[in-house]
Amino acid sequence: MEDNITHDGDMFKLIPINYSYWKPMMEDQVYCKDLHVPIIYKDKVEGKSDAQWELLNRKAIAMIRKYIDKSLFDHVSTYTIN
Incomplete structure (x- = not known):
């Protein structure tokens, strides 16, 4: 990955060029934190x-x-999950 990506522990911020990496890792984050229910x-x-x-x-x-x-x-600031 690029050196200019902001990391927070083992997760990084979505930027225009890293969606394919960010999406599955974000899914893992919400499942690990038990925040997946409103999404599914x-x-x-x-x-x-x-x-x-x-x-x-x-x-x-x-x-x-x-x-x-x-x-x-x-x-994306106006999007909601449900």
């Missing part, structure tokens, strides 16, 4: 209150946004 289920899962679902959704979004370079952030 469109609707609230049984057993979660609306507040719990919203919090989990926001955590997943925050995790993903944390690893997006500021040059791309404006393009």
